[in-house]
Amino acid sequence: MAADELGEFERIRRFFAPLAGPGGLGLLDDAALVDCRAGRRLVVTADAIVAGVHYLSDDPPELVAKKLLRVNLSDLAAMGARPLHYLLTTALPAELGSAWLAGFAQGLDEDQRRFGIDLLGGDSVSTTGPAVLSLTAIGEVGAGMEVRRNGARSGDLVWVSGTIGDAFLGLSLLRGGYPGLASEHRASLIGRFRVPEPRTELGPLVSGIAHAMIDVSDGLLADLGHICETSGVAAVIELASVPLSPAARVIVAGDPDIQPRLAAGGDDYELLVAAPGGSSGAIAAMSSRLGLPLTMIGKIEAGSGVRLVDTDGRVIPCDKTGYRHF
């Protein structure tokens, strides 16, 4: 055993026990306790990420921790839930020693404070393969206030938070794309790929208005497709309305053909909302209150499928399938 390698109990004691909340019982018990408040339901979700698939093996461990946590918080937000707790299992190769774990725990700690959540428990095992990190997030929602994917109705407007395509472009940059891009734009796009910004405040706020909601992980068009499929409706999106960041606009100006791919790219972790037309004023007020752009990008219709159209209403052919990890 290298001097750097600690036993499982010592790893838990040193790196993870300080992150435990009251229900985590110091990570000293077989399981943890979760209280339910009257009139609330718990909302749970689990996502795993793998080194070399969902993040790059030499990504800073603080950022890996934040990505893992945030993709799960984004799922809670998409149900309208406020995050509370999480459980974590890590399967790590032996070469990731204490320094990596310390950075990983540091990232968790920073995001726990940022999002007001704590650790309840988990497991720490070894693997001869790439690191596999799995997280279960627990949130709460007022009973009956959860927002599902299946409630979109013909006539609803489609809104999206923030900007779309930045993570897709960030990954392109890490793979050597757009070498001439200015450094501040590079940093911004790579940051969006490495550390998503889950819309944890918007989700619960918009839950009283939204008919359907999803977070954009597979890609804007693919995820809108999930809403349409489960709701039994169609959607039409105008490409020119899809909000782009300043950095993405610079790239699109020099490479216009990339624009439809941004709507299919994935990993945006913005919220995509179908809401009745009459709620536009309320949505504008939320945008203002949160300081977060909310953009109307299209509408729900009768039928099936998602069409991406230009400003003249002509269909733009594109691959809508988004990310597939298998």
Place this chain on the structure above:
Amino acid sequence: MAADELGEFERIRRFFAPLAGPGGLGLLDDAALVDCRAGRRLVVTADAIVAGVHYLSDDPPELVAKKLLRVNLSDLAAMGARPLHYLLTTALPAELGSAWLAGFAQGLDEDQRRFGIDLLGGDSVSTTGPAVLSLTAIGEVGAGMEVRRNGARSGDLVWVSGTIGDAFLGLSLLRGGYPGLASEHRASLIGRFRVPEPRTELGPLVSGIAHAMIDVSDGLLADLGHICETSGVAAVIELASVPLSPAARVIVAGDPDIQPRLAAGGDDYELLVAAPGGSSGAIAAMSSRLGLPLTMIGKIEAGSGVRLVDTDGRVIPCDKTGYRHF
């Protein structure tokens, strides 16, 4: 893509969606819903297993699924909780195709019926390394009825369910040990290693009596050590009292030196309970009601540490550290 390989969505639809309970929303949403009953608390735990570390890569997938589920149900039982739901993330190498997944889902399905639980959600990703399977189990306990590790008191008696050392011997057999053992004993011990029997009925039943409880995963002596450490007490265990199965007794008769190692071996998934002396009658009644042996193997004292002694009270030297995966 080989004909056998399915996309993530198709894998989820075919193998996992049929396992979802009502709160799992058909695995069609971003997260799942969990209701809390009045006067109850939820209990949550997560454990991961890795191919080649916690199970053998060519173990039947039905049994791998059951082991994964049951080690988590055992943790719930050790808190006195009744199991309700689970979430599952699988990181699988490409060579595990649909046949493996079908067997794995079959094992989950059988155990869902057996233990009255359902699937709420999860994730399905790929890895270039060995399979990593992570499960979060959710149970419930009457508020204030949870049993922790830290409540053992001097004078308590120490009880253990079932028999100890079978899984340790089952693994020894799989590694070529005891080649002359009769086939029915071999099958019994290997079965105990591959598919633990979580004491899900005993846990909630004994929760009104137990001062402290833990499930035996690291090994009887190591896990009793966890109780002693968190409770600030010592324990003494008489080796001759530690209950052995008929198959283990045959092995010990021919290899007496192995007996102390059975108490350290691990993976028994029996419940280890510290309870006041006055509760022996109630424990005997539970044993009778469940048809499950509950054996008094020692007692809690003032001090620290765990001593294993012979029938004359002499300390038996042994390695108490049990399993370590790191």
